[in-house]
Amino acid sequence: MTIYPDSLARLVESLKKLPGIGNKTAERLAFHLIKLSDEDAMGLARAIRDVKQNLTHCSICSNFTEHDPCPICSDTQRDKSIVCVVEQPKDLMAFEKAAAFKGVYHCLLGHIAMLEGISPEDLTIEPLLKRAKSGQIKEIIIATNPDLEGEGTAVYLRDVLGDIAQQNKIKLTRIARGVPAGAEIENVSSAILSDALTGRASFEGGR
Amino acid sequence: MTIYPDSLARLVESLKKLPGIGNKTAERLAFHLIKLSDEDAMGLARAIRDVKQNLTHCSICSNFTEHDPCPICSDTQRDKSIVCVVEQPKDLMAFEKAAAFKGVYHCLLGHIAMLEGISPEDLTIEPLLKRAKSGQIKEIIIATNPDLEGEGTAVYLRDVLGDIAQQNKIKLTRIARGVPAGAEIENVSSAILSDALTGRASFEGGR
Numbered sequence: 330m331t332i333y334p335d336s337l338a339r340l341v342e343s344l345k346k347l348p349g350i351g352n353k354t355a356e357r358l359a360f361h362l363i364k365l366s367d368e369d370a371m372g373l374a375r376a377i378r379d380v381k382q383n384l385t386h387c388s389i390c391s392n393f394t395e396h397d398p399c400p401i402c403s404d405t406q407r408d409k410s411i412v413c414v415v416e417q418p419k420d421l422m423a424f425e426k427a428a429a430f431k432g433v434y435h436c437l438l439g440h441i442a443m444l445e446g447i448s449p450e451d452l453t454i455e456p457l458l459k460r461a462k463s464g465q466i467k468e469i470i471i472a473t474n475p476d477l478e479g480e481g482t483a484v485y486l487r488d489v490l491g492d493i494a495q496q497n498k499i500k501l502t503r504i505a506r507g508v509p510a511g512a513e514i515e516n517v518s519s520a521i522l523s524d525a526l527t528g529r530a531s532f533e534g535g536r
Numbered sequence: 537m538t539i540y541p542d543s544l545a546r547l548v549e550s551l552k553k554l555p556g557i558g559n560k561t562a563e564r565l566a567f568h569l570i571k572l573s574d575e576d577a578m579g580l581a582r583a584i585r586d587v588k589q590n591l592t593h594c595s596i597c598s599n600f601t602e603h604d605p606c607p608i609c610s611d612t613q614r615d616k617s618i619v620c621v622v623e624q625p626k627d628l629m630a631f632e633k634a635a636a637f638k639g640v641y642h643c644l645l646g647h648i649a650m651l652e653g654i655s656p657e658d659l660t661i662e663p664l665l666k667r668a669k670s671g672q673i674k675e676i677i678i679a680t681n682p683d684l685e686g687e688g689t690a691v692y693l694r695d696v697l698g699d700i701a702q703q704n705k706i707k708l709t710r711i712a713r714g715v716p717a718g719a720e721i722e723n724v725s726s727a728i729l730s731d732a733l734t735g736r737a738s739f740e741g742g743r
């Protein structure tokens with residue numbers, strides 16, 4: 330289309346490559362970017378460039394980082410003997426926001442999904458096995474998503490980690506499934522209630 | 537927050553300055569940008585920079601353009617005697633997409649909205665009056681939005697253009713309001729139906 334000036338057309342096309350952004354939204358964002366102060370607009374351009382140039386994966390846990398190893402893996406205050414296995418760096422960041430975990434992480438960089446062509450070799454499972462064999466680890470918490478692929482990946486990890494865990498006296502655990510904090514029981518799904526009953530703990534031993 | 541690497545945190549903050557993009561969406565977009573190919577991500581960064589550096593307003597009609605005057609104002613095929621007055625360049629582009637107008641435009645760059653502190657002086661009304669006085673114009677079509685501010689601006693323009701139009705024999709018109717093409721009458725609002733009745737035209741003289 331020749332309606333837009335070249336640079337505006339290119340911006341709209343570039344924005345449309347982002348998830349959930351169609352033609353209308355791309356146009357709206359483009360017009361907003363034109364109106365934005367030079368500082369803010371250039372700041373965004375620079376931030377995109379910096380993220381692509383500076384971010385890499387931590388060689389230990391595969392988290393996004395600017396310095397290898399990442400701040401969490403190189404933090405001497407954290408318990409290196411407990412490893413929480415998550416699918417993606419954004420899951421790791423969700424746990425960090427919760428500030429409920431003082432161990433370290435391992436990002437799989439995905440989940441097993443054979444139908445989508447994602448097999449175990451595409452994930453960082455090999456490095457995880459290597460970490461497990463190091464003799465430094467006491468517990469591995471599998472924190473993949475509580476959905477079909479996440480559960481499948483969890484089961485796969487339990488199987489491949491089984492022997493190594495026994496030999497190295499590593500406790501293998503899975504994050505709890507149950508009613509989400511703040512929920513109203515009358516509104517949660519049967520699957521959630523079923524999980525909550527199955528996973529019930531005694532008042533003494535539980536939380 | 538220290539959870540994100542610096543460059544990622546900066547990217548999230550920059551994305552949050554776009555309209556309709558909150559924290560969650562900004563994070564989702566940021567993670568997507570990390571995964572995007574270098575070419576696509578850098579393309580977006582470059583497109584933002586180019587738009588800020590290359591786009592300016594046409595000195596005649598105030599449309600966005602890379603070359604002054606804009607391609608529409610410098611197009612010898614277009615009828616310079618009919619001027620369609622719109623609020624924003626994006627309105628102009630909507631008319632261009634419809635390809636139903638072969639005259640030229642005038643972008644007000646907004647609408648009068650005293651409550652928001654936008655007065656006539658903030659718009660390109662002065663240059664419009666100058667164009668009207670040039671003696672080259674036969675018709676001015678007011679195509680501001682059919683909403684409160686747009687109608688208010690249309691009425692204001694009618695008043696300030698009145699004498700000049702009479703002296704220069706310029707026809708002042710307003711775009712038609714009525715049922716939108718493709719609509720089902722049972723579903724359109726009373727305000728629309730009322731407009732459609734008020735603006736009815738005879739089969740002979742009408743469209």
